[in-house]
Amino acid sequence: MLNGLLGRKVGMTQVFGPDGNAIPVTVIEAGPCIVTQIKTTARDGYEAVQIGFEPIPVKRTTRPLLGHLGHRLPLLRAQRRRLQQYQQEQRAKARDQEEGAKSGSAAQTSEEKKPDKQIQKLLTLQENRQRRPGPELGPFRVLREVKLEEGASPDKVELGARFDVSLFKVGEFVDVIGTSKGKGFQGGVKRHGFAGGPKTHGQSDRHRAPGSIGSGTTPGRVLKGLRMAGHMGNARVTVKRLRVIQADPERNLLVVKGSVPGANGGLLMIRKHKR
Amino acid sequence: MAEKQEIPKPAGRALLEAVERSQMRKDVPEIKSGDTVRLLVRIGEGKDERVQPFEGVVIRLHGGGVNRTFTVRRIAAHGIGVERTFLLHSPRLEKIEVLRHARVRRKQLYYLRERSGKSARLKEIRPMRKAEIAAREAAAAAREALGEERGGEE
Numbered sequence: 103m104l105n106g107l108l109g110r111k112v113g114m115t116q117v118f119g120p121d122g123n124a125i126p127v128t129v130i131e132a133g134p135c136i137v138t139q140i141k142t143t144a145r146d147g148y149e150a151v152q153i154g155f156e157p158i159p160v161k162r163t164t165r166p167l168l169g170h171l172g173h174r175l176p177l178l179r180a181q182r183r184r185l186q187q188y189q190q191e192q193r194a195k196a197r198d199q200e201e202g203a204k205s206g207s208a209a210q211t212s213e214e215k216k217p218d219k220q221i222q223k224l225l226t227l228q229e230n231r232q233r234r235p236g237p238e239l240g241p242f243r244v245l246r247e248v249k250l251e252e253g254a255s256p257d258k259v260e261l262g263a264r265f266d267v268s269l270f271k272v273g274e275f276v277d278v279i280g281t282s283k284g285k286g287f288q289g290g291v292k293r294h295g296f297a298g299g300p301k302t303h304g305q306s307d308r309h310r311a312p313g314s315i316g317s318g319t320t321p322g323r324v325l326k327g328l329r330m331a332g333h334m335g336n337a338r339v340t341v342k343r344l345r346v347i348q349a350d351p352e353r354n355l356l357v358v359k360g361s362v363p364g365a366n367g368g369l370l371m372i373r374k375h376k377r
Numbered sequence: 378m379a380e381k382q383e384i385p386k387p388a389g390r391a392l393l394e395a396v397e398r399s400q401m402r403k404d405v406p407e408i409k410s411g412d413t414v415r416l417l418v419r420i421g422e423g424k425d426e427r428v429q430p431f432e433g434v435v436i437r438l439h440g441g442g443v444n445r446t447f448t449v450r451r452i453a454a455h456g457i458g459v460e461r462t463f464l465l466h467s468p469r470l471e472k473i474e475v476l477r478h479a480r481v482r483r484k485q486l487y488y489l490r491e492r493s494g495k496s497a498r499l500k501e502i503r504p505m506r507k508a509e510i511a512a513r514e515a516a517a518a519a520r521e522a523l524g525e526e527r528g529g530e531e
Binding site: 110112113115116118121122124127129131157158159348353354357367 | 384385387388389390392393395396397400419421442443444464466467468469
């Protein structure tokens with residue numbers, strides 16, 4: 103079994119608990135996710151599963167990705183044209199020969215031209231295309247790697263296996279990972295919770311100042327990692343230990359208590375909480 | 378890759394609405410500002426639970442969906458005003474009973490807070506009796522008939 107699932111944040115609302123309390127909740131549309139690759143210790147050095155989320159049309163993806171997902175790739179357009187042209191020529195030639203034979207005229211058939219190298223290559227290419235054994239999957243908008251549940255072996259997971267919200271039980275705890283809303287360049291007060299300067303007593307220009315950033319001649323520099331103004335938000339954030347309030351695999355519905363990083367519609371990774 | 382793919386659409390907001398709808402009560406009456414209501418509120422005391430009545434004037438409606446709340450003002454003992462806000466769809470409300478409607482000219486009746494006694498009264502709208510409704514309908518029908526007769530002249 104997998105350790106996590108992908109989903110999208112739908113929005114927040116509230117539900118009533120068993121004792122009539124209103125519980126603030128986030129509604130997540132999670133899964134279904136399809137296993138697209140299995141990583142094993144023998145081959146990759148670690149154990150994990152790559153899952154795909156949100157299917158998209160084939161034309162919306164790239165050929166390398168299609169190949170990764172086990173699709174039989176069609177020839178490129180130029181290759182296809184070339185091959186078609188060749189086949190048409192062949193047919194025309196055959197027709198000519200037939201007609202020539204019928205009328206009995208002395209239309210000398212020119213020596214059989216061997217198909218040129220490129221066409222030969224195309225023909226063999228079309229005949230024996232290599233593709234990854236197993237099912238054709240996706241394509242998907244999102245591919246992510248998740249770990250397996252502790253104690254689970256990757257042999258039990260099959261390529262193309264489908265996982266949904268039934269991974270999570272009501273009452274369990276989950277961690278939710280997302281990308282926080284971008285706040286742009288922010289000062290120390292908003293970004294790190296600095297107190298700012300005094301508001302009164304003759305202060306000017308010091309209301310939201312960060313204060314001292316270090317000592318004097320020793321060390322003679324500003325220490326690395328000192329909290330200052332800068333870009334805030336739009337970063338990966340993990341919220342731990344959110345209780346699952348509802349989980350409905352039929353509707354891909356997951357309702358967790360509390361808030362979750364990012365805007366509505368943002369991509370989320372929901373993982374089982376590790377104690 | 379040849380066959381056409383079926384790409385399921387995400388449910389999105391419909392999911393949120395479904396979650397909200399499942400939380401909403403269907404038995405709540407329509408409440409307006411100025412209504413006098415009588416509530417039976419379930420109150421937990423430790424393990425025990427009892428029902429407490431609360432009666433007063435609705436002075437405010439706020440929010441929408443599951444988050445719709447209303448504030449009820451009542452004058453408790455010694456003329457002290459008490460306001461309590463309830464979630465309209467809360468399962469803790471055993472019963473919501475609308476006793477009276479009143480004619481009010483604003484949505485939020487905060488002005489009642491500064492008033493007491495006689496001036497804090499609201500003008501009641503009584504629901505029409507059946508006889509009144511019938512009389513009104515008859516009058517309307519008569520008017521319509523008249524209007525049709527005169528329709529050509531106008």
